[in-house]
Amino acid sequence: MAAFVTHVTLDHLDRFAQPDAEDLSGKTPSQKATTQARSKGYDGICLPLTNDKWKARWRELCLLPAEGSPAAEALEQSAENWRSRPVFLGDEVTITRLDEAENSIILFSDWLELDATDAWVRHDAEIALQQELAYASYLNVHTAILPPPHNREHVASYARAINSVLSTVPYMQLSVRMPIYDPSMIHLDYGSPKNATNGPSTKLVDDHPSIATWEMWDTIRCICDYHPRLTLALDLTPPLPTSLDVLRQWVAEPTRHLCLPASTFIPNAKGYPVLPKSTQSFIREIMKLQPVVILSGTDAGLHSKGGEAAYSQYVRHLEKASPAVKAMQTEGTVEHFAQGYQDYLQAPLQPLMDNLQSITYQTFEQDPVKYKQYEEAVFLALSKWSKSGRITLCVAGAGRGPLVALSLNAIKRTNKECFVYVVEKNPNAFVTLQERKQNEWGDKVQLLFGDMRTIHVPEQVDILVSELLGSFGDNELSPECLDGAMRFLKPDGISIPASYTAYLAPISSSKLYNEARASKDDKSLETPYVVMLQSIKILSGDGGGLSGKCGPQIQECWDFEHPRRDAVVNSQGLPVTNSHNTRAAKLTFHVPHGGALHGLAGYFEAVLYGNVGLSIHPQRMDKISKDMLSWFPLFFPFKARYEPLYLPSKSELQVTIWRLTNQRQVWYEWYAEAFLALPDGSPLVSATSPPPRRISLRVPTQPGAIEASPFIDNVEIPETPRSGRSESDFIFDCASMRLVKIGQTTLHNPGGRSSWIGL
Numbered sequence: 001m002a003a004f005v006t007h008v009t010l011d012h013l014d015r016f017a018q019p020d021a022e023d024l025s026g027k028t029p030s031q032k033a034t035t036q037a038r039s040k041g042y043d044g045i046c047l048p049l050t051n052d053k054w055k056a057r058w059r060e061l062c063l064l065p066a067e068g069s070p071a072a073e074a075l076e077q078s079a080e081n082w083r084s085r086p087v088f089l090g091d092e093v094t095i096t097r098l099d100e101a102e103n104s105i106i107l108f109s110d111w112l113e114l115d116a117t118d119a120w121v122r123h124d125a126e127i128a129l130q131q132e133l134a135y136a137s138y139l140n141v142h143t144a145i146l147p148p149p150h151n152r153e154h155v156a157s158y159a160r161a162i163n164s165v166l167s168t169v170p171y172m173q174l175s176v177r178m179p180i181y182d183p184s185m186i187h188l189d190y191g192s193p194k195n196a197t198n199g200p201s202t203k204l205v206d207d208h209p210s211i212a213t214w215e216m217w218d219t220i221r222c223i224c225d226y227h228p229r230l231t232l233a234l235d236l237t238p239p240l241p242t243s244l245d246v247l248r249q250w251v252a253e254p255t256r257h258l259c260l261p262a263s264t265f266i267p268n269a270k271g272y273p274v275l276p277k278s279t280q281s282f283i284r285e286i287m288k289l290q291p292v293v294i295l296s297g298t299d300a301g302l303h304s305k306g307g308e309a310a311y312s313q314y315v316r317h318l319e320k321a322s323p324a325v326k327a328m329q330t331e332g333t334v335e336h337f338a339q340g341y342q343d344y345l346q347a348p349l350q351p352l353m354d355n356l357q358s359i360t361y362q363t364f365e366q367d368p369v370k371y372k373q374y375e376e377a378v379f380l381a382l383s384k385w386s387k388s389g390r391i392t393l394c395v396a397g398a399g400r401g402p403l404v405a406l407s408l409n410a411i412k413r414t415n416k417e418c419f420v421y422v423v424e425k426n427p428n429a430f431v432t433l434q435e436r437k438q439n440e441w442g443d444k445v446q447l448l449f450g451d452m453r454t455i456h457v458p459e460q461v462d463i464l465v466s467e468l469l470g471s472f473g474d475n476e477l478s479p480e481c482l483d484g485a486m487r488f489l490k491p492d493g494i495s496i497p498a499s500y501t502a503y504l505a506p507i508s509s510s511k512l513y514n515e516a517r518a519s520k521d522d523k524s525l526e527t528p529y530v531v532m533l534q535s536i537k538i539l540s541g542d543g544g545g546l547s548g549k550c551g552p553q554i555q556e557c558w559d560f561e562h563p564r565r566d567a568v569v570n571s572q573g574l575p576v577t578n579s580h581n582t583r584a585a586k587l588t589f590h591v592p593h594g595g596a597l598h599g600l601a602g603y604f605e606a607v608l609y610g611n612v613g614l615s616i617h618p619q620r621m622d623k624i625s626k627d628m629l630s631w632f633p634l635f636f637p638f639k640a641r642y643e644p645l646y647l648p649s650k651s652e653l654q655v656t657i658w659r660l661t662n663q664r665q666v667w668y669e670w671y672a673e674a675f676l677a678l679p680d681g682s683p684l685v686s687a688t689s690p691p692p693r694r695i696s697l698r699v700p701t702q703p704g705a706i707e708a709s710p711f712i713d714n715v716e717i718p719e720t721p722r723s724g725r726s727e728s729d730f731i732f733d734c735a736s737m738r739l740v741k742i743g744q745t746t747l748h749n750p751g752g753r754s755s756w757i758g759l
């Protein structure tokens with residue numbers, strides 16, 4: 001569940017400082033604020049570290065007085081003294097004791113302009129920040145919110161200062177306060193003759209989602225090298241766009257706090273505070289990250305009904321209604337099953353090379369959906385089997401036997417005469433199989449111990465049942481194992497599964513990026529990991545992109561079919577080489593909104609038999625095998641020598657991936673290139689059209705609200721021209737588009753540093 005804290009302002013603290021004849025507790029103002037917040041159901045408070053006295057002194061010291069002023073020299077001397085030994089006066093800070101800092105989130109002075117245009121102001125703001133940080137560290141503060149960036153021109157200076165302070169404290173979480181979105185950019189509309197004469201009219205455009213604030217964040221965290229203690233405090237003050245897609249980027253970031261002023265709420269028909277629809281949708285989505293919600297101004301009486309408690313109650317209600325949160329709380333869902341494993345990188349299994357442990361099989365067996373699908377597939381195959389006489393089945397790679405048990409169930413349901421061979425190469429699991437034969441299956445089955453690629457099976461079978469699938473379908477060497485098993489499948493026999501397909505999508509996730517590079521060796525950044533993906537954004541969108549050549553959001557790489565008869569086999573019926581199992585795919589993705597590329601998400605879908613299947617494809621899994629728990633997606637990381645590949649809005653990403661093999665191993669290599677599509681030979685914006693201009697609009701500060709976020713100047717490549725030319729003239733003469741390359745990754749995993757072994 002998300003935690004809720006209330007923002008305590010300097011005014012609140014002043015009120016708590018007033019002597020109260022009845023209060024003999026001797027508590028400090030911040031302690032009183034905490035007690036009151038707790039009594040109102042909050043988990044804690046968020047308060048400024050310093051007060052107006054510090055602000056006034058800093059301004060006096062560091063902002064130059066008018067030239068020629070007699071005080072200038074003396075002040076410069078004092079400023080130099082402060083720079084050499086920065087120290088607070090006792091009445092410039094709001095807290096002084098350890099227990100005041102405990103469970104409180106600290107706001108560093110938000111007027112410090114680390115990105116000021118003036119270099120001296122930047123310099124002195126950085127000293128002041130270091131001073132505040134040192135003091136907060138002295139008081140054991142665990143989380144502090146940094147002054148927000150204001151000025152895109154100098155965001156690099158802001159980020160450099162943050163990077164430098166991050167290394168000075170060993171444990172404190174520093175959160176950058178960012179407005180979620182720069183919504184109030186107003187286009188000066190030159191489109192109509194009226195405007196041409198009377199001047200431009202203003203029009204709010206929320207159909208042109210801006211990623212300006214995300215870009216600022218991206219610059220900051222790149223300069224800070226994705227520091228794991230650098231997080232985000234997202235300010236939800238601005239009205240949000242109706243399209244959620246651009247906001248999904250924040251789910252892929254370390255969003256730890258949501259700042260929600262009472263002024264963001266609107267009254268519903270009865271006067272209670274509620275949030276606009278788009279903010280509601282966003283909150284429902286981001287709640288899966290369990291952020292700390294910082295409510296401010298809730299005691300200002302902005303809404304006629306509900307009182308102060310109404311704000312947190314309402315956000316809690318949104319949290320409960322969040323599909324992601326509901327799924328986590330519902331037994332039987334993947335989200336519930338995967339609690340604690342979200343975004344956790346697991347080395348994929350090597351079931352061919354290793355012998356799995358009983359506990360691993362037990363985890364598999366908790367998935368009712370997979371086995372139900374298998375039973376249906378076996379039942380369907382048996383039902384459709386038209387030849388007379390005994391039907392023979394073989395369960396190849398039986399583990400502890402669930403596929404055997406369900407095959408026997410299916411046989412019973414069809415009432416046909418059948419016999420089942422059971423093959424397993426894990427000697428330990430074979431003990432469990434013997435026990436089950438003795439206690440449950442009797443002479444309906446025959447157990448065979450050995451590797452399906454070499455074992456002798458007494459007769460060829462009609463139906464071969466196996467489950468050797470990995471998260472990417474073929475990655476646990478199912479194709480290679482089943483090639484060997486084809487020896488004992490009759491020429492007209494059936495394989496369950498009949499086929500499986502691998503899918504890929506490019507993703508952004510600072511969490512996964514940091515996890516993968518936590519261990520510094522190259523191999524860890526070239527390993528495809530099994531991950532329950534949560535804090536991610538799929539960067540690609542559907543549609544052809546500007547070049548018209550891009551595929552869907554999640555694209556098919558390749559597939560494998562069984563039985564396959566095209567491999568050249570030797571006298572024992574085994575393939576001479578594994579060349580027929582190599583694959584390569586080149587996929588082109590359209591990236592509608594800019595983002596940082598951190599890796600590829602890999603999924604699979606299998607046809608077991610007929611229309612019965614298994615799928616972890618995000619858009620199809622619910623239709624094919626809803627709530628199946630057995631497979632989390634595969635994450636192919638992209639390593640970055642300097643920083644992850646940045647993909648601008650409307651760029652195109654070409655991903656090439658290979659499945660490669662030698663005598664012993666199978667592995668993947670992957671690589672990506674980014675392009676921008678530009679109209680061939682024509683300027684991007686007609687020379688006759690005025691440049692798109694946007695101005696920022698500050699949301700007026702409401703009493704008690706955290707100071708409204710700064711908005712950031714942003715110039716984007718327009719999606720439509722503002723000249724007389726039609727949109728189609730301007731953009732979509734695909735034939736005359738040229739792709740301009742803007743970046744590439746290195747080749748990942750060359751030679752199979754990370755591979756599946758056991759051929």
Ligand SMILES: C[S@@+](CC[C@H](N)C(=O)[O-])C[C@H]1O[C@@H](n2cnc3c(N)ncnc32)[C@H](O)[C@@H]1O
Nearest residue numbers: 351352364397398399424425426451452467481
């Ligand atoms: C993913 S587990 C599935 C186990 C079980 N069928 C289930 O669905 O719960 C794959 C099983 O196949 C076995 N296996 C893998 N390769 C094999 C091979 N070449 N020959 C025989 N068994 C194999 C493994 O030991 C493991 O028990």
